[in-house]
Amino acid sequence: MDKIVKVGTRGSKLALWQAYHVADLLKQKGLKSEIVVIETKGDKVLDVSIAKIGSKGVFTEELEEQLAAGKIDIAVHSAKDMQSSLPQGFELIAFTEREKVNDIILSHRSDIDYRDPGKPLVLGTSSTRRVATLKHFYPHIQTVEVRGNLQTRIAKMESGLCDALLLAYAGAHRMGYDSMIRHELSLLEFTPAVGQGSIAIESSEGLDTDIKQEIIAACHHEETGYQLQAERSYLRVLEGGCSIPVFALAKVRGEALALEGGIVSLDGKTRIVKSVSGDKKSAVSLGQQLAKLVLDAGGQGILKEIKTALKK
Numbered sequence: 641m642d643k644i645v646k647v648g649t650r651g652s653k654l655a656l657w658q659a660y661h662v663a664d665l666l667k668q669k670g671l672k673s674e675i676v677v678i679e680t681k682g683d684k685v686l687d688v689s690i691a692k693i694g695s696k697g698v699f700t701e702e703l704e705e706q707l708a709a710g711k712i713d714i715a716v717h718s719a720k721d722m723q724s725s726l727p728q729g730f731e732l733i734a735f736t737e738r739e740k741v742n743d744i745i746l747s748h749r750s751d752i753d754y755r756d757p758g759k760p761l762v763l764g765t766s767s768t769r770r771v772a773t774l775k776h777f778y779p780h781i782q783t784v785e786v787r788g789n790l791q792t793r794i795a796k797m798e799s800g801l802c803d804a805l806l807l808a809y810a811g812a813h814r815m816g817y818d819s820m821i822r823h824e825l826s827l828l829e830f831t832p833a834v835g836q837g838s839i840a841i842e843s844s845e846g847l848d849t850d851i852k853q854e855i856i857a858a859c860h861h862e863e864t865g866y867q868l869q870a871e872r873s874y875l876r877v878l879e880g881g882c883s884i885p886v887f888a889l890a891k892v893r894g895e896a897l898a899l900e901g902g903i904v905s906l907d908g909k910t911r912i913v914k915s916v917s918g919d920k921k922s923a924v925s926l927g928q929q930l931a932k933l934v935l936d937a938g939g940q941g942i943l944k945e946i947k948t949a950l951k952k
């Protein structure tokens with residue numbers, strides 16, 4: 641095909657890595673592409689926490705404007721950063737094969753011990769899920785909010801704001817920081833955010849169907865797709881953006897899908913985890929079933945509490 645696929649992305653190094661990764665996948669199927677960098681509100685507003693700006697579309701709105709205007713054919717995002725429901729007229733057409741989903745502790749120092757309550761530790765993070773999960777399992781750890789891209793966060797850590805950072809393995813690995821990874825956290829404690837480790841490709845619903853099919857064939861990873869369907873379906877019921885400490889992880893084995901997920905209160909006192917399983921073709925329904933279990937087991941109350949707290 642002669643068509644050059646215009647790939648829209650934010651300008652951070654991680655976003656660019658993801659966009660070039662997608663360009664590579666397209667190239668492997670003989671599709672040419674061109675990267676178009678677009679600045680978003682989330683990139684400009686660095687002094688307000690994402691939880692307060694409102695997670696809705698801060699990193700996606702400008703990209704969607706360009707999709708709607710036909711200036712780009714697809715937009716590339718960290719799947720984790722995508723709202724559970726997209727605005728009218730847009731869809732996620734593909735999810736790339738998932739990277740290792742764990743959270744990690746990264747530091748310039750090699751003496752980081754997060755399990756020993758006798759050793760004071762300050763961890764930098766800006767995720768409510770990670771802060772609340774730390775309070776639940778490791779209440780002796782102090783946290784400090786660190787925003788900005790990975791490079792900025794590392795600079796802040798090195799200048800003394802915190803001892804170490806709590807991050808996604810996927811981002812740290814993609815940015816080449818493997819040698820600073822001190823601990824890989826257990827999935828039993830740090831169940832990842834919905835979509836962590838996968839890259840989502842968004843298009844306008846009006847994108848030419850032939851091109852769309854070629855992009856899907858080049859980029860979509862089927863197993864990841866089922867995982868994301870289930871996890872995002874769970875998130876959709878809980879109406880959580882990235883600012884709400886909900887988590888879920890689906891696993892696919894053959895035709896079966898097992899989904900585990902829950903919610904943790906902001907003070908870390910209550911952590912609800914439930915699981916469901918069934919046919920992977922019922923991924924969406926499994927996500928909804930999990931949501932019902934979690935909400936009925938006390939999730940509803942926690943969600944209400946969190947929404948009130950975030951409004952303050």
Ligand SMILES: NCc1[nH]cc(CCC(=O)O)c1CC(=O)O
Pocket residue numbers: 718719720721806807808809810811812835836837838882
């Ligand atoms: N919320 C920011 C964000 N969005 C995607 C990644 C990393 C890549 C991924 O998790 O898929 C990160 C950084 C982090 O959470 O450490």
